[in-house]
Amino acid sequence: MAVRGSIDLCDGNVIEGWVYADETPLHRFTLQVMAGDAEVGTCVANRYREDLANAGISNGDVAFRFDVPPFVSVDPARVRLRLVGSDVYLLPREAAAGGATAPGRFAGLWIDRPDWIDALGAKHRRGAIDDAPAGLLFRFVRDGYVVLRGAVDAATLAMVNAAVDRAWKKPPEGLLIETFEPDGALHYVPPEAAFRYGRTKMLDLYAHDAVVRQAIANGPAMHFLAAVFGETPKAFQSLYFETGSQQAMHKDTAYVKIDGNPLALAATWLALEDIKPHTGELEYYVGSHRAPAFLFGGASKWMEAEPDAHPRFLESLHQDAAAHGHRREAFLALAGDVLVWHADLAHGGSAISGAMGEPGANARPSRRSLVTHFTGASFQPFYRRASTHAELATPSCVFVSQYGPVAD
Numbered sequence: 001m002a003v004r005g006s007i008d009l010c011d012g013n014v015i016e017g018w019v020y021a022d023e024t025p026l027h028r029f030t031l032q033v034m035a036g037d038a039e040v041g042t043c044v045a046n047r048y049r050e051d052l053a054n055a056g057i058s059n060g061d062v063a064f065r066f067d068v069p070p071f072v073s074v075d076p077a078r079v080r081l082r083l084v085g086s087d088v089y090l091l092p093r094e095a096a097a098g099g100a101t102a103p104g105r106f107a108g109l110w111i112d113r114p115d116w117i118d119a120l121g122a123k124h125r126r127g128a129i130d131d132a133p134a135g136l137l138f139r140f141v142r143d144g145y146v147v148l149r150g151a152v153d154a155a156t157l158a159m160v161n162a163a164v165d166r167a168w169k170k171p172p173e174g175l176l177i178e179t180f181e182p183d184g185a186l187h188y189v190p191p192e193a194a195f196r197y198g199r200t201k202m203l204d205l206y207a208h209d210a211v212v213r214q215a216i217a218n219g220p221a222m223h224f225l226a227a228v229f230g231e232t233p234k235a236f237q238s239l240y241f242e243t244g245s246q247q248a249m250h251k252d253t254a255y256v257k258i259d260g261n262p263l264a265l266a267a268t269w270l271a272l273e274d275i276k277p278h279t280g281e282l283e284y285y286v287g288s289h290r291a292p293a294f295l296f297g298g299a300s301k302w303m304e305a306e307p308d309a310h311p312r313f314l315e316s317l318h319q320d321a322a323a324h325g326h327r328r329e330a331f332l333a334l335a336g337d338v339l340v341w342h343a344d345l346a347h348g349g350s351a352i353s354g355a356m357g358e359p360g361a362n363a364r365p366s367r368r369s370l371v372t373h374f375t376g377a378s379f380q381p382f383y384r385r386a387s388t389h390a391e392l393a394t395p396s397c398v399f400v401s402q403y404g405p406v407a408d
Helices: 050-054 116-125 131-143 154-169 210-216 219-229 307-324
Strands: 003-010 014-021 030-035 038-044 063-067 079-083 145-148 176-179 187-189 200-203 233-243 266-271 282-285 328-330 338-342 347-349 366-376
Touching: 003 079, 014 079, 030 063, 038 063, 116 131, 131 145, 131 219, 145 219, 154 210, 154 366, 210 233, 210 266, 210 366, 219 233, 219 266, 219 338, 219 366, 282 307
Parallel strands: none
Antiparallel strands: 003 014, 014 063, 030 038, 030 079, 145 338, 176 187, 176 200, 200 233, 233 366, 266 338, 266 366, 282 328, 282 347
């Protein structure tokens, strides 16, 4: 049986095309949508398209459309459509020809496209990007991160540290911490001073304090992120650390979810004090954002698609580093320095072995820092499907929180 067909659109959100067999003109094919070896759904080629009718392809009613489910991330380069009941497959035209696929959920932002350097040149020529971020973007694409030295001044840092101290002593209503204290189980509770130096993160303090928003939306970081996203950045999750997390190497895209495009994501790490060696300093694999994607369940970058694969995911980051020569580096920042990293940069917290700081059973040397996750203003964190708390738009940054409204 001679089958004719085409995938005309495959962008990670929608797959469209047509398929037809002259020998069986009344048959309408059912297509099994495959992302690599994983099935993500089926569709039937029975939709009408006027252009097909005008071309004499059946009656024009042999088109198909498949909307990728919201919890599934599909790499256009790995899409195949199998005609159910046969061994015949349709491939995207670019993939079949061995060329680049269209941008989709895994294509991320413009900086992740194969033609990013041409796009950068075009943006620079028309004045959308000036000289300062243009040079940083080269390093960001190459390494997966950039460092902005002295991005936040000493006076602002002092006010942020004072705001943190106030939050521990007299928490504003609605402020939460994520902690494994005191029993090793995960808790979301209001700040308790006894947990400050343990395995604890303070969540979205910016929703309650303007000076914290000022530090997060510092000029150098917002200027750079606006170039990365091509629009105003949106801060949607922050984590304050009193001590190092010692978290294993990981990639944010497994856990921090952007609706519709897992790679429309970046993060900043602001040092609120000078960071000394062996205090759990941030570490990362340089260039690891360019490694092949690990797909949970064969189709998704989000861990919830296959939680049992999490250990394999973590191990794959070290395997990728060995295979591709990604060197391991640590960020020994001075107070006010900001590191900006790509959504898929493998990073974590190094081991703590320095002198003890604050006394107590959970005493560890301090490593005061503020992590903030960003997307572009036109994107939404996935939690916005269920959380409609009011956001706050400032001239340089939009702020939104999962836990409550952002107070002006």
